Amino acid sequence: MVARILEKAKFSGTFGKIIAKTTLGALSIYAIMMGSDNQVYSFPSLISVAHAEAASPCTGNAGKIDMIKQSANGFFKNMRFADEPYDARKLAFKDEAGKDHTLAEFSGKTLLVNLWASWCVPCRTEMPELANLKRSIHNDSFDVMAINIDKTASDEKVKDFLKNIKADNIVFYRDQSMDVFNEVRKQGLAVGLPITMLIDKNGCLLGSYNGSAPWSNADSEKLMKAAMEADKKD
Numbered sequence: 001m002v003a004r005i006l007e008k009a010k011f012s013g014t015f016g017k018i019i020a021k022t023t024l025g026a027l028s029i030y031a032i033m034m035g036s037d038n039q040v041y042s043f044p045s046l047i048s049v050a051h052a053e054a055a056s057p058c059t060g061n062a063g064k065i066d067m068i069k070q071s072a073n074g075f076f077k078n079m080r081f082a083d084e085p086y087d088a089r090k091l092a093f094k095d096e097a098g099k100d101h102t103l104a105e106f107s108g109k110t111l112l113v114n115l116w117a118s119w120c121v122p123c124r125t126e127m128p129e130l131a132n133l134k135r136s137i138h139n140d141s142f143d144v145m146a147i148n149i150d151k152t153a154s155d156e157k158v159k160d161f162l163k164n165i166k167a168d169n170i171v172f173y174r175d176q177s178m179d180v181f182n183e184v185r186k187q188g189l190a191v192g193l194p195i196t197m198l199i200d201k202n203g204c205l206l207g208s209y210n211g212s213a214p215w216s217n218a219d220s221e222k223l224m225k226a227a228m229e230a231d232k233k234d
Helices: 002-009 013-034 046-055 062-069 074-078 121-136 155-164 179-186 218-233
Strands: 092-095 100-102 110-116 142-148 172-174 195-199 205-210
Touching (some): 062 218, 110 179, 110 218, 121 218, 179 195
Antiparallel strands (some): 195 205
């Protein structure tokens, strides 16, 4: 087929040669895509990839994460700092009135987001720590969010628990579907509860910790303030 196109091009002048070259280019692309076994291979659109990277606020976050990592001392040297971009803005949950929310609504603040359940002993142990951290860093640029993922416990039972341990300064959010936890687990960030994620003002993951942690100690406060400072420079 290619030979016949070239043969015709010899007698068709300049226009014919242009047509032949264009056709050959198309045939070459087709041959590459089909492969030797006639199987079609899909090629990613470079334009689409470039657009996706430009649209994500989480690409190019390595420098910020490195700066925050240098502030990790003591227990928090064990924190898992993000080595790949992850946009957490789509994580979804409900408030006590049943209204749907996503983390995207909280952009502009550095967030410490904790997923927990009332049946989880380590979760119950660290909840006062999270509440005290929120009291210590009383700042419009920072917040502690705890999303309860109990499937059967009533709202009243969960809120009573938070009140009894003096952690009711943390706004009540929950996701009884557990979709928010399953999404985080799918990303390889969680194997169980609790899981806590440090999120920057753009909704991007900075680091995570699976298990309970002393969130109200001096090393934790230093790490949170480093994240806030990095967000100011961003």
